[in-house]
Amino acid sequence: MSIMCCRVPNFLMGLAERDKPELAGRPVALLGADELVCAVSSEARQSGITLQMESRQARMRCPDVRLYPLDLETSQAEQGAFVGRLAECGLPVEAASWGLAYVDLHAVAATSQTVQPFCADLGKQARGVLGENLVPSIGWDTSKFTARAAASTATPGHMRLVDHNNEERFLRPLSIGLLPLSPLALQQLTWLGIRTLGQFAKLPKTAVWQRFGAEGKLAQQWAQGRDTRPVRRTIEEATPPLSIDFDPPTGLHSEVLEALLSNLRPSLSALARRLEGCRRLRLDLHFDDDSTRHVDHTFVEPMAEESRLRATLSHQLEILSWPAELVSLKSSLLDYGELVPHQLMLFDLDTERSPLRELAEKLSGRYRELFFRFLLSDEGHPLSERRSTMNLLLAGEAI
Amino acid sequence: MGTLNGTKSERLKAAITQMEHRWGTGVLAASHAPSSHRESLSTTFPALDHLAGSGGIPLHAVTVLSGKATSGKLTVAYKVLSRAQQGTPERHHSVAILDLGASSDPDYLTRSGVDLNRLLLVRPQGAKQTLRVLLDLVRSRELRAILMDSLSDFLIDREAASAVEQMMPQVNLALKGADCALLLLDESRPPWLSPLVAETSRAVRHFASLHLEFVRQEWIETAGEFIGYRVETRLVKSRSHRQGEGATIAIAFNETVRPRETW
Numbered sequence: 299m300s301i302m303c304c305r306v307p308n309f310l311m312g313l314a315e316r317d318k319p320e321l322a323g324r325p326v327a328l329l330g331a332d333e334l335v336c337a338v339s340s341e342a343r344q345s346g347i348t349l350q351m352e353s354r355q356a357r358m359r360c361p362d363v364r365l366y367p368l369d370l371e372t373s374q375a376e377q378g379a380f381v382g383r384l385a386e387c388g389l390p391v392e393a394a395s396w397g398l399a400y401v402d403l404h405a406v407a408a409t410s411q412t413v414q415p416f417c418a419d420l421g422k423q424a425r426g427v428l429g430e431n432l433v434p435s436i437g438w439d440t441s442k443f444t445a446r447a448a449a450s451t452a453t454p455g456h457m458r459l460v461d462h463n464n465e466e467r468f469l470r471p472l473s474i475g476l477l478p479l480s481p482l483a484l485q486q487l488t489w490l491g492i493r494t495l496g497q498f499a500k501l502p503k504t505a506v507w508q509r510f511g512a513e514g515k516l517a518q519q520w521a522q523g524r525d526t527r528p529v530r531r532t533i534e535e536a537t538p539p540l541s542i543d544f545d546p547p548t549g550l551h552s553e554v555l556e557a558l559l560s561n562l563r564p565s566l567s568a569l570a571r572r573l574e575g576c577r578r579l580r581l582d583l584h585f586d587d588d589s590t591r592h593v594d595h596t597f598v599e600p601m602a603e604e605s606r607l608r609a610t611l612s613h614q615l616e617i618l619s620w621p622a623e624l625v626s627l628k629s630s631l632l633d634y635g636e637l638v639p640h641q642l643m644l645f646d647l648d649t650e651r652s653p654l655r656e657l658a659e660k661l662s663g664r665y666r667e668l669f670f671r672f673l674l675s676d677e678g679h680p681l682s683e684r685r686s687t688m689n690l691l692l693a694g695e696a697i
Numbered sequence: 698m699g700t701l702n703g704t705k706s707e708r709l710k711a712a713i714t715q716m717e718h719r720w721g722t723g724v725l726a727a728s729h730a731p732s733s734h735r736e737s738l739s740t741t742f743p744a745l746d747h748l749a750g751s752g753g754i755p756l757h758a759v760t761v762l763s764g765k766a767t768s769g770k771l772t773v774a775y776k777v778l779s780r781a782q783q784g785t786p787e788r789h790h791s792v793a794i795l796d797l798g799a800s801s802d803p804d805y806l807t808r809s810g811v812d813l814n815r816l817l818l819v820r821p822q823g824a825k826q827t828l829r830v831l832l833d834l835v836r837s838r839e840l841r842a843i844l845m846d847s848l849s850d851f852l853i854d855r856e857a858a859s860a861v862e863q864m865m866p867q868v869n870l871a872l873k874g875a876d877c878a879l880l881l882l883d884e885s886r887p888p889w890l891s892p893l894v895a896e897t898s899r900a901v902r903h904f905a906s907l908h909l910e911f912v913r914q915e916w917i918e919t920a921g922e923f924i925g926y927r928v929e930t931r932l933v934k935s936r937s938h939r940q941g942e943g944a945t946i947a948i949a950f951n952e953t954v955r956p957r958e959t960w
Contacts, residue, residue, distance in 0.1 A: 654791040654817055657839045665830060670796075670818040672803040686803040686813070 300403040301529060302417055303437045303445035304384060304424055307454060309397025310337035310368060310598075313376055316431040325360050328368040329353055332610055336368055336598040370596060376428065383427040384420055392529045394636045395599060397432070398449075400442055402529035410459040413438050417457050425455075441525035442636075444469060447476050447495075465523035470496030477517045478573050478637035480603075483510050495521040512571040539582075539630040540565075547586045547623035551615045558611055558629060559604065565631055566602050575600030578632040579607075581614070586622040593618060600635040738842060738878055741776045744944040748932055749907055753777070754842075755936075756878045759869060759904050761848075763883040764911030769928040769948045772809065773911070774844050774880050779810030781842035781878065790841035793817040793834055795827060797850040824857035828864035835871040835879070847882035848898050861900045869904050881905070908934035917947060925949035 325342035345360035436457035437448025452458040581593040762770040
């Protein structure tokens, strides 16, 4: 396979800042329909605001944060334009998440030399449609996960082409946070001292299967550079619609919610095992007076957690007007996609304890802002001053 | 004591007993012959290691590397830092740079083999704070080498010189108990600056057990392209009493970071 991953970092916030230039340089967070943070600016992130945080928590972390509702329609239109421009080349394109798409280049190029002009051209086109504020980075490899990891580690405006022979060497030092595993699984791995993809790849297969199940096994294969997923064109329907009949008809929200969850649970579990999640949910409700209602909910990012589904369904059933008792219900999980590794910032490699960090923390209490560290942010950048950054260490701050 | 005859031995024992009776049992302790082997960090230049004696830059001591700009002293210092970081698989050592001139170059550090993840960069302000931080870093016993870059940014007035006189004995003492080498870079000031700035490096050099001076001799050229330069190193001060000896080393420009494809 020959797969290119085109990734626009912080796509949703980039769109918001492009349309409202006054937001640039300020702590800003966008809220999804479920009132949870779905995008944060770098200033807000520095204040400790993370994705999936409640607005109240975000305000507690940073009182100056500006919270705006996500403009889903505009974002979807921009995402459509982004994917559409990539698809103009006539190759299969899969929109994995916001500002992230895979292109199957197998038909036109298979080596790094031949792929480079295609990637450069597609990068220019994506940049043209989104504007100068939203610069994509490009990764290429023979598998989707490695291509995505390459795009994640490349600077916007650059491409990282991973040779098949160098896959293992490239993946080895990267953080396990790149894997879309559940927070609990990542936490367990961190406690076990597994922080890099190389360490995770070396674990015994049976042990990984025993502790982390099918999704852990799949994630380990990805960490080893063995990802056989093909590039799929956007899939509209994840599972066939499920019908539930209520006899006698009911008006109790809790009863409907439990019935819905028990029906959707197997589909969600199947998606989770493939490290995928549902992006859109549709409910068709038929009431006792022959009236019908439709609920169409789009998740900002693909999700496979039952707790989030429960919260969303509960909210949707609450706000829906019920003309009579419910007779039947049809539910469909539409448009699924790859889970997003939200945990990157929570379980970063830099949180590793070291004598040097302890020393810096100890002395920071006495000397305050004297201690720094260099971070190699872009080792291959042509300008030497852009290859690394210098971070200030403060008391209590991880280095 | 084995070389003493019977009478002398008995007299010595009697004297010891008498002294311990008078001053206490802990007053006397057996002495050990000084070891000829000193722990050191290689500079990665064999000629320089040989010149410095005991295989390179000594641990538990102060070393001064002096010379004009582009004389190679910083390259040698970075190489020593990279060598200091090399530990055992169980334990990796860390190093620190007191970056007084705010001039540390992470790119050059990386190319010199320094692991940035095990490098602490400290930017103190003022002579007193610099020396206090230095003392704390040495006392922490977590660092294998500390580089002060450079004295010319630090010793700029009489106040700094008096701070050095007060604190350096403590730093020197702390170094004896720490598994750490302290490197001080000193850059010669231009002659026109001499009337304006007092010559205060002498106070620090007094505490150094090794002082190497670097002088760039010539550029090395191949096919019209500069590939490095040759440096003459002179031993100004050393515990091995070979002052005045010299060695020539060549510093080559290599391992340039390859730029990535850009569009």
